[in-house]
Amino acid sequence: MSSVATLSIGVRFIHLLASVALVGAAGMLLLAGPSDRPTAIRWEARVLRSIRGLVIVALASGVGALLLQTAEFAGRPHAALEPAMLGRALLATHAGIVWLARMGLLLLLAVFAFMRVHVASKLDWVAGRGELLLLAGGAAALVSFSGHAIAVTPGTAGAVLNDALHVLATGLWFGGLPPLAMLLHAAGRDGGEDARAYAVLAARRFSRLALVLVIALVATGVVNAVIEIGSVAGLLGTTHGRLLLGKLALLVPILALAAVNRSRTLPALSGPGEAVGRPAMRRLARSVAIEAVLLVALLGVVAVITVTPPALHVEPTWPFPFRFTYAALAEMPALRIRAVIAGQIAVLGVVAVIASALMRRHRWPVLAGGVVLVAVGAGVALPPLTVGAYPSTFRRPAVSYQASSIAAGGEIFRERCAGCHGITGTGNGPGGRGLERLPADLHSAHTDLHTAGDLFWWISRGIPGSRMPAFAGQLSADDRWDVVNFIRALAAADAVQKLGPTVEPERPWLVAPDFTFSVGPAAPRSLKDYRGRRIVLLVLYSWPASKPRLAELARAYDSMAMLGGEIVAVPLDASPEAIRRIGTEPRILFPIVTDGADEIVQTYRLFGVDGHAEFLIDRQGYLRARWTAPTPAMRDVNLLLAEIQQLNQEKPSVPEAAEHVH
Amino acid sequence: MRLWKVAVLVNLALALGVGWGYVWWGRRAEQLSRELEAAQTAPAGEREWRVRGVVRAILPEINLIVLTHEELRGFMPSMTMGFRAASPKIYEGISVGDEVRFTVRGIPPNVAVTAIDKEKG
Numbered sequence: 001m002s003s004v005a006t007l008s009i010g011v012r013f014i015h016l017l018a019s020v021a022l023v024g025a026a027g028m029l030l031l032a033g034p035s036d037r038p039t040a041i042r043w044e045a046r047v048l049r050s051i052r053g054l055v056i057v058a059l060a061s062g063v064g065a066l067l068l069q070t071a072e073f074a075g076r077p078h079a080a081l082e083p084a085m086l087g088r089a090l091l092a093t094h095a096g097i098v099w100l101a102r103m104g105l106l107l108l109l110a111v112f113a114f115m116r117v118h119v120a121s122k123l124d125w126v127a128g129r130g131e132l133l134l135l136a137g138g139a140a141a142l143v144s145f146s147g148h149a150i151a152v153t154p155g156t157a158g159a160v161l162n163d164a165l166h167v168l169a170t171g172l173w174f175g176g177l178p179p180l181a182m183l184l185h186a187a188g189r190d191g192g193e194d195a196r197a198y199a200v201l202a203a204r205r206f207s208r209l210a211l212v213l214v215i216a217l218v219a220t221g222v223v224n225a226v227i228e229i230g231s232v233a234g235l236l237g238t239t240h241g242r243l244l245l246g247k248l249a250l251l252v253p254i255l256a257l258a259a260v261n262r263s264r265t266l267p268a269l270s271g272p273g274e275a276v277g278r279p280a281m282r283r284l285a286r287s288v289a290i291e292a293v294l295l296v297a298l299l300g301v302v303a304v305i306t307v308t309p310p311a312l313h314v315e316p317t318w319p320f321p322f323r324f325t326y327a328a329l330a331e332m333p334a335l336r337i338r339a340v341i342a343g344q345i346a347v348l349g350v351v352a353v354i355a356s357a358l359m360r361r362h363r364w365p366v367l368a369g370g371v372v373l374v375a376v377g378a379g380v381a382l383p384p385l386t387v388g389a390y391p392s393t394f395r396r397p398a399v400s401y402q403a404s405s406i407a408a409g410g411e412i413f414r415e416r417c418a419g420c421h422g423i424t425g426t427g428n429g430p431g432g433r434g435l436e437r438l439p440a441d442l443h444s445a446h447t448d449l450h451t452a453g454d455l456f457w458w459i460s461r462g463i464p465g466s467r468m469p470a471f472a473g474q475l476s477a478d479d480r481w482d483v484v485n486f487i488r489a490l491a492a493a494d495a496v497q498k499l500g501p502t503v504e505p506e507r508p509w510l511v512a513p514d515f516t517f518s519v520g521p522a523a524p525r526s527l528k529d530y531r532g533r534r535i536v537l538l539v540l541y542s543w544p545a546s547k548p549r550l551a552e553l554a555r556a557y558d559s560m561a562m563l564g565g566e567i568v569a570v571p572l573d574a575s576p577e578a579i580r581r582i583g584t585e586p587r588i589l590f591p592i593v594t595d596g597a598d599e600i601v602q603t604y605r606l607f608g609v610d611g612h613a614e615f616l617i618d619r620q621g622y623l624r625a626r627w628t629a630p631t632p633a634m635r636d637v638n639l640l641l642a643e644i645q646q647l648n649q650e651k652p653s654v655p656e657a658a659e660h661v662h
Numbered sequence: 663m664r665l666w667k668v669a670v671l672v673n674l675a676l677a678l679g680v681g682w683g684y685v686w687w688g689r690r691a692e693q694l695s696r697e698l699e700a701a702q703t704a705p706a707g708e709r710e711w712r713v714r715g716v717v718r719a720i721l722p723e724i725n726l727i728v729l730t731h732e733e734l735r736g737f738m739p740s741m742t743m744g745f746r747a748a749s750p751k752i753y754e755g756i757s758v759g760d761e762v763r764f765t766v767r768g769i770p771p772n773v774a775v776t777a778i779d780k781e782k783g
Contacts, residue, residue: 108672117665127666134673519730520716520761521781523740579716580759587719589728589742594716 004077005307008068013303015061017296018054019102019140022109023168024175025051026133031176031209032183032202034125039195043186047179048113051132055110058139062103066090098146102139109135140171148228148310159227166220173213174299177292180206184285188278196277200269203284207262214255229311233394237316240308243301250298257291315395318453323389324382327449335384346377387449390457397452399481401488402526403515403596403603409486410602412479416471425490437466442490455484489513493606499626501635503643508622508654512538512615513603517568517596520579524596527568531621531656534566535647537640538615540604542572543581546612551586556637565644566590572611574598616640618647620656702736710767711735714781717760718742722753727775729764737770746774756780 025047035041070089071080079085090096112131119125141164149163150156180203186192187199225235225244235241261284268280329336352370356363399405414423420432425442432439440447459480462470471480495510518524530536537560541550553560553567560567567590571578574597582588593600604615609628614635616625625643627635715731721744730742745766747753752775756762764778 108676112672115668117668119665121664121666124665127669131669131672519742521714522716522730522732525740577759579718580757582759584719584758589718591730591742 002072004068004071008065008072009303009307011061011064011068012306013300015058015065016143016303016306017299018058018061019106019136019143020167020171020299021175021178022051022054022058022136023133023140023171024173024177025054025179026129026136026175027172028176028179028202028206030126030129030133031205032198034122035195035198037194037198039186039192040183040198043179043183043195046182050179052110052113055106055113059103059106059110062099062106066096066099069095094150095146098142102142105135105139105142109139137168137171140167143167147306149224151310151313155227159224162220162223162227166217166224169213169216169220170299173210173217174292174295176206176210177288177295181285181288181292184281184288188281188285196281199281200277203266203269207266210258211262214258231316231394233316233318234311234314236320237318237391237394238311238314240305240311240314241316243305243308247298247301247305250294250301254291254294254298257287257294261287261291317391318389318393319391320389322386323393324385325387325449326385328385328387330448331446332384339381339384342377342379342381344377346374346381349373349375349377388454390454390461392453392457392460393451395453395456397456397481397484399478399485401485401511401513403513403599405482405485406489406513406606407599407602408479409482409484409489410606412475412483413486416475417483420467425487432467435467439468442487443494447487447491452481452484452488455487456480459483489603489606493608496607496623496626499623501625501627503616503624503646505646506650506653508618508620508624510623512617512621512623514621515596515600515603517570517591517593517600519591520594525591527617528621530566530617530619532619534564535619535644536617537565537567537644538600538604538617539567539569540572540601540609540613541569542611543578547586549612550582550588552637554586554588554590556641557588557590559641560644563641563644564648565641568593570597570600570604572601572609574601616643616647618650620652620654622654708767708769709737710765710776711737712763712765714761714763717756717758717762719744719758720753720756722747722750727752727778729762729775731764734766737773748774748776752776752778 029044029047032040032044035044066086066089067080070085071077073079073089074085090100109132112128112135117124117128119128144150144160144163144167147163149159183195183199183202187195192199229235229238229241229244235244265280265284265287269277269284326339329339349370349372352366352373356367356370359366413421413425417425418429420427420429420435420439421442422428422432422439427439427441429439458468459475460470460472460477462468475483492510492513499510512527514527516524516526527536527538537553539546539550539553550569553569557567569588569590570593575581576594578594578597579592582592604613607613607615607626611628613626613628615623618624624647711734713732713734715729717727718730719726719728721727725747726744727747728742728744731740733740748767756778761781762778763781765776766773767776768774
């Protein structure tokens, strides 16, 4: 990391700290309310002074952050001092506009904080403090408009709102702690007796508010994590995810301290004067100050997170040699019930643990029982769910699942893998005979258990204790992903046998490999272009055997188009002269692939196609029906139209076919 | 002035500012999209395109030639489409499956094929 980047994080940290602290300080003033006690008045003046200090720090660090960011974007430190560059950064970028708005609010806040006006009534007092809170809150909430949340699509507005709530709750809670500690400290000192009742009241109000704030923080935090991280692999396998875990680790002692304060120290505040109340107040002041310091560290982590790419946009590196998956039970149905029962026991244990936190009597036995239940449940349920995992297990394929990749992967497979794994991947190649550990049968149901990332790992690094060699040195990463896609297509080829000639309503489950084709010199299209628009009938035909069928389809083409269907015809011999060869009869106007047929045929050949075959692909990109027959006794065209109509009436029940496995 | 009045005025000004900015941006966006539309729609009058395509059907009896063609910029995306032929001569020397380069002329949507040549190779 360059020195500019490090400095930038530091300045952002200070800016973030000052911005959220302002919210809490103003909030605490409003929460405690006006008072005529000298100690309370002195405290209020101190808090106001610190608000003035904070707003200056926020403004200065905001300017600093802007300069550093400009230098960082331009890639040279001097850019920070060039008016033209600064102007561009401010006016031509989204972050710049947000920055201007925030600085405007902070400036206004500074005016309010420094204004010396006569406060004549309670209304004035509330208006003045409320304005401080409003302006500070507005400036802090705007942070969300230029952070990670704005990069979330779709659902940007929801993500930004959620993040803004998170920032505001942080501000009110964290920023309220230092003024509260100051008040408790002042009231707990000799000569602070006059404000003790005021301080106790303020602490009680703050405690009530803090409970709500912490719940809001956890809720919005969870939503944020789901939106920006999205998976366990993202949480454990990316920098962003790990920083979040670090943040949570810091939150645990803070919440523990807060819980102790709430349940023990706060009630003791109203104990009899000098003997109990005052020491409790001092204890509380100390503990609140420690909470605040821990929160500063936590915000430090947040500052680093703001400059870390969101986990969703980063390929995760899985840290453990194992993972848990329910799919592991597919091979061992007998264990399924055991796993379910053990899971229920663990859930019961979690419930007991939560209940123990709310109980006054029997707390410890219930807690211990809960922990034992969780341990037993997990101990019984998890071992059968465990499968091996590798750093690349959760990586998404760098090459999408499409015909060109599958065809290229097939080529490599025949050259490098078929020797042992067999031409069709059943593990019966000549090179594998007599090996102590036989080459894997890539068609076995077991293959489903493994992610594309697992396969990628084995192909790249080999399998220790077997003769499976490492190909990382011989094949490029893209080539290895091609092989992964080919193996996935092999598995799909087995699955496709279960696909019947009639559409099973509402049951899309098999992804159609994408492909790209063109008709003559027209612009190339891919299957994906039809997503959400057309139902595609993919026809693999041989000439002239398929002539009657093509004529039949050509006659039905108008009706099919009207129902939202498109036909894509692929000559099995991949001839670029396909259109000329068909000639004027039958008169076919649907796309006949003249370029790209080779790869489509290679891929769909895996699906047991020898002669003429037709595949019906729905708008979500799933294969829904398959007809293979030697010649013309194909599915009745009217029935075909009925099936298309059936698909038209279906509501999309699953997400669009994704490009990655599992 | 009393502090509460100042606060009310400031908030009012902020609300007005945000509201005005919102409306202004809405109008600006509208204007931009209008300009974009104007820039994208072609000027009125006769236009001409020369693009590549492949012959799919020849129907002189209804004076139509069907071509799968490249995009006609500003008029029609790449698709299979029947075009009127400007003269019967157009049909001479071409057959289904030929890759061609052809000229379309007219005032959209009223256009016709005025010339067609086989691609070499």
